[in-house]
Amino acid sequence: MTTPRYAVGQRVRITDRTPPVHHRVPTYAKGKTGIIERVCGMHGQPERFVPGDGKPFRRLYRVRIPQSELWHAYEGAPGDKLDIEIFEHWLEPAK
Amino acid sequence: MSDTDKNLSWGPHDIGGQTAGPVDRAEHDTAYWEWQIDAMLRLTMQKGLLGDFAELRDGIERLDPDDYENLSYYERWSKSLAAALLAKGVVTQQALQDRVAMIRQRQAEQ
Numbered sequence: 001m002t003t004p005r006y007a008v009g010q011r012v013r014i015t016d017r018t019p020p021v022h023h024r025v026p027t028y029a030k031g032k033t034g035i036i037e038r039v040c041g042m043h044g045q046p047e048r049f050v051p052g053d054g055k056p057f058r059r060l061y062r063v064r065i066p067q068s069e070l071w072h073a074y075e076g077a078p079g080d081k082l083d084i085e086i087f088e089h090w091l092e093p094a095k
Numbered sequence: 096m097s098d099t100d101k102n103l104s105w106g107p108h109d110i111g112g113q114t115a116g117p118v119d120r121a122e123h124d125t126a127y128w129e130w131q132i133d134a135m136l137r138l139t140m141q142k143g144l145l146g147d148f149a150e151l152r153d154g155i156e157r158l159d160p161d162d163y164e165n166l167s168y169y170e171r172w173s174k175s176l177a178a179a180l181l182a183k184g185v186v187t188q189q190a191l192q193d194r195v196a197m198i199r200q201r202q203a204e205q
Contacts (some may be wrong), residue, residue, distance in 0.1 A: 026109055027109050
C-alpha cells in the first residue's frame with residue numbers, strides 16, 4: 001500500500017469534473033476546498049465498478065468543509081461543517 | 096437552499112442544494128415484491144452478474160428524469176436491475192415482456 005498523499009489537517013480542493021458514470025462526488029461539493037479530517041483506507045473506485053471491479057483501489061479521505069464555503073448565503077451557525085468522504089484521485093493540494 | 100452556483104449535475108439524483116419541498120417522512124411496510132427485488136439483487140451479485148451496488152446506482156442515475164422523480168425506491172431498483180440484466184444478456188427483452196404480460200394477466204384475474 002502506498003503512503004497517503006495527503007495528511008490530516010492539509011488543505012485540499014475537490015476537483016470540478018463530471019465523468020459520465022456513477023461517481024460519489026455531489027455537484028455542490030465540486031471545486032470546494034476543505035481540510036483532511038482523517039484517512040479512511042483503501043476502497044474500490046465507484047467509477048470503476050461500471051463495468052468492472054473497482055480496481056485499482058484508491059485511498060479515501062474524510063474532507064471537512066465549512067458550510068459557508070459550500071453555500072454562499074449560509075445562515076446557520078458559523079462553525080457548521082460538512083464531513084464528506086472523497087477519494088484521493090478527486091483531490092488536489094490547496095493553499 | 097438554492098444559492099449554489101453549480102448547475103451541471105450528473106443525473107437526476109444530483110440535486111443537493113436545489114430548492115425542494117418538505118421531506119416525506121411517512122413510513123410504510125415493505126411489500127412482498129419489494130423483498131423479492133431486494134433478494135433478486137443480492138442473488139445477481141452473489142452470482143457475479145452484477146459487480147457492486149455502484150452498478151445498480153449507475154443504472155438508477157441513468158433513469159429518465161421523470162421516472163427518477165416518480166418511481167418508488169424499489170421501482171427504481173427494478174428498472175436499473177432489468178436494464179443491467181438485459182445489457183448483459185442474462186435475460187432477453189422477449190422473456191421480460193412475456194413475464195410482465197403474465198403477471199399483468201394474473202393481477203387482472205385477481
